[in-house]
Amino acid sequence: MKRPMVWAVVPYILGIAVANAGWLPIWHLLAACVALSALAAVSKTSRSLVSLPLLFGLGLGNQSYHLNRLPADDLRNQLGDGQQIVTLTGRLATTPEHRVSEIYGKDYWRSMVELAVNEIETDTGRSAASGTVHVSAPFRLAKRYYAGRQVSVSGVIKRPPVAAADGMFSYRDYLARHGIHFQLRTKTPRDWRLLDEAKPPAPPLSVRFQRWARDTLAKPLGGEDDVVRLLWAMTLGWRTSLNGEVAKPFMYSGTMHIFAISGLHIAMIAAILVQLMRIARLPRVACGLLLIPMLWFYVAATGWQASAVRSSVMVTIVAMGWILKRPGDLVNSLAAAAVLILLWEPQQLFMTGFQLSFCVVFSIAMLALPLQERIQNRL
Known part of the structure; x- marks a missing residue:
């Protein structure tokens, strides 16, 4: 089997990696990609050789765009690396997550949420701003705080901590991959104020x-x-x-x-739904067309967790092939899922969850399934 999506994802991933490393000027590399593709087209080589430099350039350009995107009113242009007391106004980009820990028999709560900022107030005045900030509070936020609410939050803002030593985990780099470059720490519920009490938006589906x-x-x-x-x-x-x-x-x-909505949950739900629909004698096309929206409803209802989105993209591609009666190939479907995810968010390539998910499924496809076939043949 030729596995065309593998030939597409490899140069695209290489382009993302080269752009992230920043070894050479982006425009020089893009010009070289176009020149190589034109040369391959003129020499009448195969379409694969023509597309490889273009796919490399696509990954290069996509990652460079995400890395170099810096609006004029971005918080990085207005704040330094030190701590500062500020008041931020904006929209809650996520619904708060709560954590509870027990210390000497007493529960201590902590809330975390992402805030899409549109205004900042410091000791020098108020100005427009943009960017996403990770906000934390040493208490449990009320249920009326959820994604979409307009809020004003006061606290101490600073850059996330860097790695303690070279090669160790860097929380600053981790948040930067998610488009977050600042943390805001609040102390009391008085630091939080809802701005849309008169006409609050409906809570999101999740x-x-x-x-x-x-x-x-x-x-x-x-x-x-x-x-x-x-x-x-x-x-x-x-x-x-x-x-x-x-x-x-x-x-x-x-x-x-x-405890993470991942491939295990998505695969089990998909298998149960398909079996129920087959018992009801629904045709293959109907099963697939019903399965895909049901899975994505579950992903949306559980909060669009990254692991669930990755798994659902993979199952959707497999289901589409099943509907169209195309020969199934796990490696090719895996490559197609990687291309779709990295086209939308190339930073996913450097996240541990993405790497582990795809490496595990690739190992199953290349090692576990052939080994299972050999064992069954011998039996």
Whole structure:
């Protein structure tokens, strides 16, 4: 099997990597890519050789655009590397995540949320601003704070910490890959103020679904307890109650990943839905056309977690091939999913979750499946 998407994803990934390294000026590299493609076209070589430099240039240009995009009112142009007391006005880009930890028998809450800033106020005055800030609070934010609300938040803003030593994890680089370059720390609920109390927007689908699903799962089991919270975490990705003591057994056993909506959840849901529809004697096309929106509804309802999006893209590609009765090839489908994800967000290439997800599935396709076939043939 030729696997055409593999030939597409490899030069595209190389282009992203070269742009990220910044070895040569971007325009020189793009000009070289166009020249090589033109030379290959003039010499009447295969279409693959013509497209390889273009795909490399596409990855190069896409990553360079994401790295060099810096509006005039960006927070990086207005703030330095030191700490500063500010008031930020903007829209909550995400619904707050809550974490609880138990210290000497007492629960301590912490809330984290991303704020899309449109205005900043410092001791020198107020001005327009743009950028996303990671905001934290040492308490649990009220339920009326959710994605889409307009808020004003006061606190201390600073750059995220860098790696303690070369080669170690850098929280600054991690947030920068997500388009976040500043952290804001607040102290009390008085630092937070809603600006759209008169006409608040409706809660997003994920918030409404999560609240309904948690209540529905808890009622038959007699209300909220440790077992119900673990059930919420495994089915909905709700990790608020996963404090140190609860999470420790899963961390030690290497099963912490079951609390993230990932390929395991998506594959199980897809398999269950397909079997139910086949039992109902629905044709293949109908099964596929119903399966895809159902999966994406679940992804949206659970908050668009990155691992769930990656898995759903992969299942969608496989389902489309199944609908069109095309020969299935896991490696080619994996490459197609990588191309789609990296076209939308090339920074995903440098995120651990993306690397692990695709490396694991690639290993299964290249090692586990052939080994399984050999064992079955011998039996």
